Amino acid sequence: MTPKEILEKRDFLSYIDMIDQIEREVGKVIYCGMDGIVTIADGNTGFIAPFDSDVRPFIELLPKSVELISIHREHVTTVMREYGFRLANACSLYVYTKDEDVKVRKQDIRVLDKSYKDIMKSHYHLFSDIDYIVDRLESGVVRGIFIDNNLAGFIAEHSEGSMGMLEIFPEYQRLGLAYDLEGAYINEMRKIHRVYCNVVNGNIASENLQLKLGLVKADKASDWYSLY
Numbered sequence: 001m002t003p004k005e006i007l008e009k010r011d012f013l014s015y016i017d018m019i020d021q022i023e024r025e026v027g028k029v030i031y032c033g034m035d036g037i038v039t040i041a042d043g044n045t046g047f048i049a050p051f052d053s054d055v056r057p058f059i060e061l062l063p064k065s066v067e068l069i070s071i072h073r074e075h076v077t078t079v080m081r082e083y084g085f086r087l088a089n090a091c092s093l094y095v096y097t098k099d100e101d102v103k104v105r106k107q108d109i110r111v112l113d114k115s116y117k118d119i120m121k122s123h124y125h126l127f128s129d130i131d132y133i134v135d136r137l138e139s140g141v142v143r144g145i146f147i148d149n150n151l152a153g154f155i156a157e158h159s160e161g162s163m164g165m166l167e168i169f170p171e172y173q174r175l176g177l178a179y180d181l182e183g184a185y186i187n188e189m190r191k192i193h194r195v196y197c198n199v200v201n202g203n204i205a206s207e208n209l210q211l212k213l214g215l216v217k218a219d220k221a222s223d224w225y226s227l228y
Contacts, residue, residue: 003018003022003037004019004023006032006037007022010049013093013216014218014219015037017047017070017160017161017162017196018039018049020194021039021160021161028041030061031061035051036049036051036053036058037049038058041159041160041161044065044067045067045068046062046068048069048072048073050073055073055076056079059080067227068088068225068226070198070222071223072221072222073221076223080225085228086225087225088224088225088226089223089224090200090201090224091198091199091200091201091222091224092201092207092217093197093198093199093220094196094197094199094207094211094216094217094218095216096186096194096214096216098214102213103183104179104184104187105176107180107181108147109144109145109146109181110146111142112154114138116144116151119151120154120167123154124165124167126165135159136157136158136159136165139159141157142154142155142165143156143181143184143185145168145177151169152171153167153168153169153172153181155181161194162197163182163185163196163197164197166182178209179209179212183213198222
């Protein structure tokens with residue numbers, strides 16, 4: 001069986017990120033076995049599906065250049081500390097599985113360029129890496145929603161392929177803009193590749209939004225670890 005076939009048979013939703021990487025050839029499989037699969041995307045982001053095995057051997061397969069690791073299993077924080085990694089975000093994957101567009105209101109949605117880098121940095125709450133923000137803008141994957149010609153929020157595709165960075169500015173919240181913006185983004189992206197996102201556990205507003213948009217929650221964890 002191929003790595004993709006193994007992942008699909010094991011749990012299609014929980015491993016959708018790795019499946020998508022393999023399908024689009026943006027991720028490199030560095031290990032494939034019936035005990036687990038390991039991939040790398042962008043040279044410094046590792047993905048581990050350990051199935052029912054100890055996670056340690058898989059971590060040791062990753063090159064030293066890896067600074068960020070997604071592991072599809074909970075409760076390995078202590079093990080990750082042994083390798084110099086801390087839990088950055090405990091997440092769950094949400095996947096858009098429908099073969100139809102999301103019904104959204106027509107909005108003024110535009111591609112953002114790097115002239116918006118500072119406003120994105122000031123509003124995005126999970127990190128403030130300006131180089132990464134500029135990379136996303138220069139890649140042409142950031143969309144902004146405008147009200148009366150004023151930027152009201154944005155969304156983007158992360159470098160490994162997941163949908164994220166969704167922010168609606170405080171003065172424009174509770175107007176349904178998050179639904180329209182993400183829905184329009186889903187409609188655009190699903191014509192290119194699989195659509196999924198990582199939601200930080202406990203972010204009830206985001207969890208409810210994904211379900212309202214028709215995404216399905218995966219069973220396994222999608223926890224992110226970064227170097228200390």
